[in-house]
Amino acid sequence: MSEYLTLGNYTSYFFLMTFALMFIDVFGRRALLIQGSIVLSISFALLGVSGGLTENSSKLDIPVAIPGIIGTVVLFIATGAFGVGWLATVWLIPTEIFPTTCRAQGTAISVIVWGIANFAITFLTPVMFNNLSYWIFIVFAGTNAFAGLWTYLYQPETGGRSFEENQDFFKEAGEANTWRVSKVAGGDWIKMRYPDPKNPDGEAVDAERVPLLRRLEDQLPSTD
Numbered sequence: 001m002s003e004y005l006t007l008g009n010y011t012s013y014f015f016l017m018t019f020a021l022m023f024i025d026v027f028g029r030r031a032l033l034i035q036g037s038i039v040l041s042i043s044f045a046l047l048g049v050s051g052g053l054t055e056n057s058s059k060l061d062i063p064v065a066i067p068g069i070i071g072t073v074v075l076f077i078a079t080g081a082f083g084v085g086w087l088a089t090v091w092l093i094p095t096e097i098f099p100t101t102c103r104a105q106g107t108a109i110s111v112i113v114w115g116i117a118n119f120a121i122t123f124l125t126p127v128m129f130n131n132l133s134y135w136i137f138i139v140f141a142g143t144n145a146f147a148g149l150w151t152y153l154y155q156p157e158t159g160g161r162s163f164e165e166n167q168d169f170f171k172e173a174g175e176a177n178t179w180r181v182s183k184v185a186g187g188d189w190i191k192m193r194y195p196d197p198k199n200p201d202g203e204a205v206d207a208e209r210v211p212l213l214r215r216l217e218d219q220l221p222s223t224d
Helices: 002-016 019-023 029-055 065-087 089-097 103-154 163-176
Strands: none
Touching: 002 065, 019 065, 029 065, 029 089, 029 103, 065 089, 089 103, 089 163
């Protein structure tokens, strides 16, 4: 049963992560990362609770299937949230903030850091499962909450901006003497910038700034 559930989990993961292609230019990179962290933190906290109930089901006199089913559903949600929010987005941001003179090096460093972190998690997870049991999910809830908080404080929204515009963030952050996104340029870097296709000056809109998909409110039918 566990093997079938694992296969089903990763099959749904495969299909759900394709939503990242549609959402990444609708909601923006920053929003997907933050919302993904929120869903993951809540999911892992619920997995910790369901794991505790499952392990202590005989003492609490509850059917083991109930927390088991809830935990399985939550795990599917967590895996999908990672695929939509954190799987593809983190690979896109380095290509939007590094200049061509050091893009290969910057992207390579990000891959190296990802590889080391991935190795550490893969190596330590069985050890933590053996020693922490279901409390491991609380650890994961905390790490995902930290990732979301870090993104909220320091990750600028790079979508809908040209490379030169993204470089302005670092200049303005240096002038403001802070990396807090909310304090740089009056918080302009918190949200995705959408260019106006009807340029009043009659000039063509920079194609690099035009999202693949428009923001969500532009795609919904008007109620006027």
